[in-house]
Amino acid sequence: MAVYLPKGTRDFLPEQMRTRLFVLDTVRSVFSRFGFEPLETPAFERIETLTGKYGDEGDKLIYKILKRGAGAERGECDQALRYDLTVPLARVVAMNPDLRMPFKRYQTQPVWRADRPQRGRFREFWQCDCDVVGTKSPLAEAECIAVALAALDALGLPGAVIRLNDRRILRSIAVAAGAADKEIPFLICLDKLDKIGRDKVSAEFGRLGLDDAAVAGVWDVLTVPDGHDPALDSLEAALDDAGREGVDTLRAVLDAVGRMGVALDRVQIDPTLARGLDYYTGPVFEISLPAGDIGSVGGGGRYDGLVGMFSGRDVPAVGIALGIERIIMVLEEQGKLSSQRTTADVLVTVFSDEQRNTSLSFATRLRSAGVKTDLYLGEGNLKKQLKYANARGYPNIVIIGPDESERGEVTVRNLDSGEQSKLSAGDAVRSLTHS
């Protein structure tokens, strides 16, 4: 039978898992270094937990799960696969009022979106999310930005930059333009600026009911000078009190980020950054890499109202997510991934039936010494085993034939250089331990 994967999903074969685990391990260790605690939640949630949080477009992309029994025949759904890691976190916080605030958690799990796949876009993909819950302090934003950049640094992507804006600034602009009741559509139009340009966005604003003067006013406010302070000063002068709160927050975030050791040219004020998700209330950010037109590799923002949607208890929160699929694509394109294709660092070959136990013992000894060791389990002569080792990409192999066996030696061969030497078993263990 013809067999293939569901659209937008992938198997991760061992060679790919190596890089995925490298990225995940790296990100998790950086998150831990900043004091974030691990959390996992179920793959699926009750459907009402997810709907109404992401906006109309987002809701359409939620993977729904049919009810069991008669409900399924009527097409009814009561559960759905998680769309992101932020809403499940808000649900967890609402259900666990005893959590000591501020609560900092990280979560690296797959999420699902019923999107049409494209380059760097899948229906099942992993997010690395870290959030600070329970404080309105702009230090929380600063930590999110700092930890995300630190994670990308650790992955070998020091060129990552964060664009920063605040929803209150955007709302203030929308209100001034007379679009107070159309804030979300206003944001969606604005978000397209990068792609379709100012003229087309202006035309869409017109369709929303903004007159020419209002549109001109919007561009006037959004056009800011370079540099953090000039940009923020310009916005401050143009906005109402509510918008100025956003400006003040961004000033505090920038100050704290600088004190956390982040180079300030890695954070850019971009008043046109909108982001689609409905739940953001304050600062929003998006992470871009200079190389490759791959879209953003991460994003986030403050969502002070989300927990309250579950518990009625307002709990402020802010978070950021890294998308590892896109990060891996960039790492691959830049050749920044290790070329080793096996987990084991050495393959112990089996010279003959007579020598099998000698090889087995030596492999065991290597493993005890902490060397990642594979023992050849197939059939075949030495030549075949060498070809196998070469194809699999082991850095080293060990050969123990009758000659070596007699003298208590083993041959260690490096497959990259082709160099080999006969060593005593103890020296061989030491040599492989340090290779």
Place this chain on the structure above:
RNA sequence: GUGGAUGUAGCUCAGUUGGUUAGAGCGCCGGAUUGUGAUUCCGGAGGUCGCGGGUUCGAGACCCGUCUUCCACCCCA
């Protein structure tokens, strides 16, 4: 969800206006001193031409449908 491309050996692709047994490179298997891969030489295996219909004396080539992958839109990581 909308629009556009794509699908031929394990992989990357050729395949002329429809015409005999469908090709190449790489890979794979075997051999070239039976204790040495990756290099070289020789030989070999391997294809329901995505799937299902249709047109035709004849379809890998044309038409319809369907699925896959990819690109753009939408939105996002």
